[in-house]
Amino acid sequence: MINKLRSANLGLLWFYLVIIVVFSLLSPPFRTLGNLQNLLSGFSHIGIMAVGMAFPLLLGGIDLSVGAIMGLVGMVMLDIIMLLGVPGWAAVPIGLAVGALAGLINAVLIVRLGLQPFIATLATMVAYRGITYTISGRQLVPELSVLAITDAFYTSIDGALGPLPLAFLYLVVVAALTYLLLRYTRFGMDVYAVGGNETAARLAGINVDRVKVAAYTISGVCTAVSTLILTSRLTTSTEDLGFTFEMSAIAAAIIGGVSLRGGVGSTIGPALGAFLIGTIYVGLTLVGVTTYAQPVVVGVVLIGAIGYDRLMEARRARALLERRVLEAHTAVGQ
C-alpha cells in the first residue's frame, strides 16, 4: 500500500512540476510572487473539499452532495451573520456543525436505508440545494445581494500570515491531519479495510457502519471548512454557491490517485490534484487562453489521469501474473 501510494503521487508531482515549468516559461506573470499566492490560495478550498471527498471514495463510495452542502453552509452563514447578527466566532462552529450534520444524514441514508452512495448523495444534493434556496436570506431581504459581511473575525478567515495565504495553511493542516488519521490510527486502518474488502472487514468485527458514518461526516465537515474560506473571501454567499464543485473535488481526488473502487489512495493526492487543476486554470489564463477552455482542459486531464491509472494497473496485474506463474513453476521444481 505504501509503495503504491508513493509511486502514484510521485508521478503526479513530476507532472505538476513539468506544468509549472512550462507555464513559467510561457508567461512571465506566472513567475511572480503574487501569482504564487494566487495559486496557493485560489484552489485551497477545492483542495480541502477534495481531501474530504477522499474518505467516501476510499470506502468505495462517493459523495455527490458536497457542492450542495457548500451552498447550504454558505447560506446559513450569510443568514445568521447578516440577518441574525451572530458574531463571526460563533458562526464558524455553527457552520462546521451544519456540514457535519449534512454528512451525517448522507451516512444514515447509506447505512440505515441501504441506499447506494451514488443515489443517496444524488438525492441529498437536490434536497440540500432546495433547502438552501428555501432559507435564502437574499430572497427575504433583497438588499443582502449587495451587502457584504463585515464581521472582522469572519473576514479574517481568508487572510494572510505575512506572505502566506491562510487558505493554503488551512489546506496543509487539513491534509496533514487527515493523512495522519488515515495512516497512523485505528480508524484509518479500518477505512482502508472496509474499502479494500468490506466483507472481510465486517467478518473481522470492524464496525463498518460506524466507519461509513465517520467518513461521510468528515466529508461534510471538510466541505464546511472550504465554505468558510470561500464565503469569507467573497464576503457573501449565493444560492448556487458550490454548484458543480463536487465534480472538481472528485476530479482532483481521482487525479490524486484515489481509486474509485476503494481501498487505495491518501489525502495528499487530492490536495495535489486540486493544485494541479488550479495551476492549469491560472496558467492557461495567464498565457492568454480563454477561460472557456478551462473545463475542456480539466476534462482531458481527468481522462488522462484515469487512463494512466488503468495502464499502471494493467501492468501491475500482468507483472503479478507472471510472478505467480514463475513461483508455481519453481515450487513444483523443488
Next chain:
Amino acid sequence: MTTAHTIAEKISGALPLRRLLRDYGQIVILALGTIIFAALEPAFVSTENLIGILYQISLIGIMAVCSTFVVISGGIDLSVGPVVALAGLMAAFTLEATGLALAPALLAGIAIGAGVGLLNGLAVARFQLPPIVVTLAMMSIARGAALLVGGSVLHLIREPAAFLFIGSGRVVGLPIPIFIFVATAAIMWFIQTRTSFGLSVFAIGENAAAARLCGLALTRVRTLVYLISGAGAGIAGVILAAQVRTASANYGNGIELDVIAAIVLGGTSLKGGSGAIYRSVIGALLIGGMNNGLSILNVSTDLQLVAKGVIIVVAIALDNFLYRWSES
C-alpha cells in the same frame, strides 16, 4: 457451494404477491400519487393539467429513455447536460449558415449529441475506462466546448417558424414535444424488446464475461448505447432551443441528475442487467407528477427541490426493502 441464499431464491417462487409488488411497485406508487394529489386538488387530473405534466417532462423523458440502455449495460452517462446546450447551439448556427433550412439544423443538433456519445462509448468500451469518470470528464469537456462555440450569451432564434413550431406548436391539441417523447419512447421500447441489440445490452449488463464467451460484440454494443444516450440529449437540446427560442451554452446545467433520477425511480437498477424503457417513462411521469402536484398545492419551488430529494430517497429505499422482502 450452494449458499443458503440460492436455496432461498429457489423457494421464493411461492410468494408471487411480494414479487409482483417488487416488480411493479413504481406503477402502484404512480397510481397512488395520482389519487392523493387528485383528492387534494381535483384540478390535478384535468386534461389541461395532465397535458401540462407531459409537456414539462418531455425533455427529461426523452433523455431518460435514451439513456436507459447505458444504465442497463452497467454504465452511466453524466455528460448529457452540456450536450443539450451544444445541440441547441449547433441547431441555431446551422439555421443561420444554411439560410434557415430545417432538416440540416435538426440533424446537426442530434449529430453533435451522437458524436459526444460516440466519444464516451469509445473511451468506455474500447479503452475500458470507468463510465463515471469518463462521462464526468466529458461533461466538463462538452461544457467548455459549448462555451467556446457559443460564448455566454443567448443566441436568439426567431425563425423559421417550422423550427419554432417544434417547440411550441400543437397538433390535435397536444404540444409537439409530447409526440416526440412518445415516439422516442416507442422506438426505444421496440429496440429493447424486439431487437437482438436490445437483448445484447441486457446480457452485457448482467454478465459481461459470459456475454463475451457467447461471442457478443461487447465493444460495439457498449459504444452504441452511449451514442444513443448522446443522441437523446441532442434531440432534447434541439427541442429546448425551439421551445425557448434561444440557444445558450449554459442550458442543461444539472439536468443529468433529473435524467438519472427518472431512470432510477422507474426501477432500473444502476448495477445493470435489468430494467426497462417503460420504467424510465414511469420514472419521468413520477417526477413530473410530483413537481406538478406540489406546484398545484402551492408548495414553493424551493421546497419542491427538497421534496424531490426526499422522494428519491424514499422510492429507492422502498424498492430495496421490497426486493429483500420478496426474497425472504
Next chain:
Amino acid sequence: MSDTMLLSAYGLSKHYGAHHALDGADLDLRAGEVHALVGSNGAGKSTLVKILTGAVGPDAGTLTLAGMPVPFGDPKAALDAGIACIYQEANLVPALSVLDNIVLGRHPTRRFGLLDRSAQRQAVRELLARHDLRLDLDAPVQTLPTVQQKEVEIAKALSLNARVILMDEPTAWLAHAEVEKLFHSIRQLRAQGVAVLYISHILDEIFAIADRVTVIRDGKVRLMAPIAATSKAALVEAMLGRELAVEVGTAHRQMPQSAAGAVALECHGLSKAGLFQDMALQVHQGEIVCITGLVGAKRSEFVRALFGAEPADQGEILIHGRRVSLREPAAAIRHGIGFVPEDRRRDGLFMGLPIGANLVLAYLPLVTRAGLLVRRLTRALGRRQVEDLGIVPARLDLPARALSGGNQQKVLLGRWLAGGARILILDEPTVGVDVGAKADIYQLLRRLASAGAAILIVSSDMEEVLAIADRVIVMAQGRVSRTFTGHEVTQGAILSAASGEVAQ
C-alpha cells in the same frame, strides 16, 4: 488426535420453506484432529458451516465448544468462542499487508486511537514462529501466491485463538506443490491441538490428511468413521446412496464407445507464455477426449485458448483440416465450436435473464432478421433444447438462477446445441451437479458423439474420465504428459502422468 471432545454439535436442523437443508445432523470434533466433511453439493455442508460460524441460526439443535454452549446466529460470538472459518474466496484486504490482515479489526492502539505498530508485530512474529508459517509481514497480500494467502488466513484464525478451524475446499486454486505446503500447515495445527474441519470433495486429499470423516447426504449424517476404517467406495456410496452409485457405475461401463471419424479439431505447437507450451491434440468426430491432470496443469487456460477466449501466443489451430485464426470467442463460434466454462455462475449463465434468453444468446444471428428478434424462432429453439435435454422446470421465462446446478449445466449445453455446434469443449461439466443430472449429461454427451460431434472435456474427476473418455490426455505443468486410449487407461497411470513422472 486426542480423546478430548472439543466441538460437539447435536441434532442440528434447518429448513428453508419446505426444503430441509439439515435434518438432525450431529458432528463432533476432537482436539488435535483433522476431520473431513464430505457430501455432494446441496447435501447440507454449507448450511452446517453457516450454523457453526454463526452466519445463520438453526431451527433446532445444540452446539458446545469445550463444554460451553456457543450462541447461535452470532458471528462474533462464534469467533469469540474460538470457531474460525477459511472460505474459498479470500477473506483478506488485498492492498493491506500480511500483518495488517492478520490483526484486522483488532489493531492494538495507544492513546487517541493511534496504532501501536510494534506491539502487534512482535506478537504476530511469535505466533508465526510457533506454527512454522513463513510469511513476509509487510508484503501486501495481493502480491502473495494463493497458498501463502491461505496461510495468512490460518495465521489470522490462530491469532484469534481459534480452537476449531473450518476450511472450505482449501485446495481449490492451489497447485500441487502448494497443496503439500498447506497440508504441512494443517499438520502443524493438529500438533498444536487445534481441530480442523476439512471440507472437500477430493477423496484423495481426504485420505491423505484426515483422521476421521463425516458424510452428509440430504441434510443427514450418513456415515462417520475413522479414515483407517473406511474406504473411498464406502464414502462414495454414502455420498450417493448405494443404488445410485451402482447405477451410475454400470451406466458408465455400458456406454458404447463410438467409432471415430475425421479430425474435427486439431492444434499444433500451441503455446502461451507462462501458461502452456507446445500443446498438440486431435479430436475426431464421434470421439470424446478427456483432458485431465492436477490443478495447476493449466488445462482450463489451454481449452480457453482453443475457444479464442484468451488466445495463445504461438501455434496453430485447425478445424476440419483448415487453419483458422481464433482471436476471440465470436470466431470460434462461427467455426462451430461451443464452450461450457468451468464457472457457470461467473462466465456461463446470465442468472437474471430468462432461460429462453440464455439458450439463444450464443447464436443471435440464427434468430434475427434485419436486426429484429423473431419470437417464433427463439421460442422454437428454446423449446427444443428444453425438451431434448430434459430441463426442469420446462419454462423458458424463468430466470436461470431458479434452476438447480444440473439443470443450469444443461442450459449451458443447450446453448451450443441450439446453434448446431459440432465441436464441444466442456470444462469440468459435472462439478456441483447432482448425480441424476450427471448421468443425464454423460448419456447426452455419448449420444452427441455417436451423432458425429467432437467432444473435448476437461475433468478432474477420475471416475468420470475413466467412464466416458475414448482417449485421455494428461497434462502436467502446461504440457502434454501422456496420451492414453480408452482401453489402456488406469487411474494409477493417469496419476503418475499427471504428476509429471512420465514425459511424452
